[in-house]
Amino acid sequence: MSRFATVAALGTAQTLAWASSYYLPAMLAVPMARDLGIAPSTVFAAFSVALIVSAALGPYAGRAIDRFGGRPVLIASNLVFAAGLAALGWANGTPALFLAWALIGVAMGSGLYEAAFATVVRLHGQQARSAITGITLFAGFASTVGWPVSAALESHFGWRGACMAWAGLHLLIGLPLNACLPRLPHAGAADAAASAQPETAPLLAGADARRAAWLMAYVFAVTWFISTAMAAHLPRVLQATGVGFALAVSFAALVGPAQVAGRVLEFTVLQRFHPLLSARLAAMAHPLGAVAIGLVGAPAAAAFAVLHGAGNGILTIAIGTLPLLLFGSQGYGRRQGLLMVPARLVQAGAPFLFGLGLDRWGVQSLWISALLGVTALGALMCIAVPNGLAKRTTAQPTGTP
Incomplete structure (x- = not known):
């Protein structure tokens, strides 16, 4: 299986996975x-439980991918997705909903992404x-696809039918796509194959690596907090600037x-540079958009949405590439799972906490997310790379996926 085919299969399966989980409550929570x-807050509380469970499981899933490869883990995830969505469709009370x-x-x-990246x-x-x-170029359209599909399914078949349909899609589309992924060799052959992969020494080690890991965990947590808060409340935030409902939804x-455009920019122009530089530039985008809203209000609503989307799109890539470059590929899956635990935990509370700020301060609550974004930029500036940022290092890939 070619690298492009692997990327296409994983990207399509990831689009399905995100659309049927992370983006599901926005359309189905009210019905x-x-x-x-x-x-509805009870439904979002149940969704927060899902995020906490995913945070706890992430390091173990990463370790399994390090050991056995991504194919069996991702196939199992499709089966569990289908079972969970079917159980959601059958839920007849609050306990069943939470389970x-x-x-x-x-x-x-x-x-989700961490497993696909580790694969x-x-x-x-x-x-x-x-x-x-x-x-991420494929899965960047998960909300663009997932929201209207969920809304259409709910309109025609009810929310229970929508959940059942998503469960069926995991069995009919997601599982076969993940089953097409290359198998890893067994035992000694696997070790030989791993040693044949092009490797470079990690750029950081010892105390520098530990410090960078803590800083990156903080950056990832801030990134996911802002991303989840905006995913839950962006139309309402834009309305608070004075934009009408229909226009707010359009923006x-x-x-x-914008996420996909940012990723294309990273894939073309910014790929020549160190991923840390891409991450620093991307971390500036949300705060700049918030400043624009603060200065001119409603006329900057569209610009804010584009800046937020582009920055978030590039930072999603950085979540996968920075640990790979700085710490190497050995044990990547488990390390990625550990780095993302704080992110998943704060993500669970982001819709509720930012919603409280929005209720109290309106559009001024954007200063909270903007200041968090600035602290993330500061954390990225504190990560020092021996080879500098001006040139691509030997750890960067060449060619196309």
Whole structure:
């Protein structure tokens, strides 16, 4: 299987995984709550449980990918996704709702970006940067695809039918795609194949590596907090600037294409440079958009959505590529799982906490996310790289995915 085919399969499967989990509550939380006789906030609380479960499971899923490759782990995630979504469709009360989302959380911990990134690193070693970018180019449209599909399914079949349909898509599309991934050789052959991968020494080691790991964990946590808060509240944030509802939704829809545009920029222009430089530039985007909103208000709403989307799109790639370059591919899956634990935990509380700020301060709550973005930029500036940022290092991949 060619590298492009691997990227296409993983990217398509990731689009399905994100659309049927992370982007599901935005369309189905209200009808779920209405049918079950509970508040929508209870549905989001159950979704937060899924995020906490995924955080706890991430390091173990990464370790399994390091050992066995991504194919069996991702296939299992499709089965668990299907079971969890079916259980959600059958839920008849609050306990069943929470149990179903906890099961979906197991699938999210072993079947979203971290697992896909670890899979291509296991297959391609230090040459995985372009593959990681390619996967995010596909999955960047998860919200663009997932929201209207979920809304259409709910309109025609109800929210229970929508959950069942997503479960079926995991069995009919996601599972076969992940089953097409290359198998890893067994035992000694696997070791020989791993040693044949193009490797470079990690750029950081010892105390420098530990310091960089803590800083990156903080950056990733801030990135996921801002991303999740905006995913849950962006139309409302834009309305708070004075934009009408229809226009706010239209502007919010720019985030998906802007994410993909940012990733294309990273894949073409910024790939010549160190990923740390890309991450620093991307970390500036959300705060700059917030400043624009603060200065001119509603006329900057579209620019804010585009800046936020582009920055978030590039930072998603950095989450996969920075640990690979700085720490090497050995043990990448487990390390990535550990680095993402704080991110998953703060992500679980982001919609609720930012919503409180939005209720109290309106559009001024953007200063909270903007200041967090500035601290993330400061953390990235504190990561020193021996070879500098001006040139691509030998750890960067060549060619296309």
